[in-house]
Amino acid sequence: MPHKFNANRRGKIPKQKYRVSNWASYNESLRRRGDLTVWVSEEALGLWRAPRRATRGGQRTYSDLAIKICLTLSAVFKQPLRQTQGFMGSIATLLGVEIAVPDFSTLSRRGKGLTLPATRKTDRSDPVHLVVDSTGLKVFGEGEWLEQKHNTKRKRRSWRKLHLGLDLVSGEIVCADLTKDDVGDPTALPDLLDQVDGPVDMFLADGAYDGEPTSDLLAARFGSAIDVTIPPPKTAILSPNAAKDPTARDCHIAEIAARGRMAWQKATGYNQRSRGETLMGRWKAVIGPKLKARNFENQKTEAKIGVRVLNRMTGLGRPSFERTA
Known part of the structure; x- marks a missing residue:
């Protein structure tokens, strides 16, 4: 994200100021x-x-x-x-x-296995601008400080992985899944996309989703016209057929090499992915960083309830920001 690239000169960059225009x-x-x-x-x-x-x-x-x-x-x-x-x-x-x-x-x-009906009321004809991210939720076990300080051994798995998909247009969570901590982000992506029943014309994710399996999956689900913005790693190279038929990833690699990563982020709108990280912080502040249930099926129900709670809170009202400086 931009803060990481500007960390060495952060004190010299004036901070942007915003205010909430619909405060009442x-x-x-x-x-x-x-x-x-x-x-x-x-x-x-x-x-x-x-x-x-x-x-x-x-x-x-x-x-x-x-x-x-x-x-x-x-x-x-x-x-x-x-x-x-x-x-x-x-x-x-x-x-x-x-x-x-x-x-x-x-x-x-x-x-355990409670069925929850869908409640999303957003017009399905509006394309979804999807941001996908994941975070860890603790279940039980000693804290990390205790493990490092006293060299205690963890007896059981103590984390679950929460995958969320945010619609930038409506601000709602349109897909969610709770998996075990050994499930990678690209592996959980197909089940997330199955929950999105509307058109998607933009997809934002971090570098963990980089690769042909993700791009091929998105093109098969939502068509080749979908705008996929995933940052390639620093060691990424162009595909063998990049000169004649460049892929979206090839275009990203070429633009980063020509203009720099900061300019690429602004041009592609990748900076909006920070709203996915904000969603994770909101989850841990409102719902909590831990899961109360011990059974995995109950934990999945707990995560679904959390999604419905956050969407209900979003439906009550959202802030509108305008820049002042």
């Missing part, structure tokens, strides 16, 4: 993020009980919507499942609603 509405959206009526509506309480099943087997007490609401409250207010049970019970008491609250073991059991 954005401030109201920030306040509503903690409003219980945003996360628990009367319509949801009316669908609290599970419908009667016609097949053989036991009758469920709580609907999938009820489980989703409780897990959403757990993610928004950063509470373990036992505290979530008590929190939901107090809400039902204050509202005067006669509903049974699922206990923590039911939330854990039903959260």
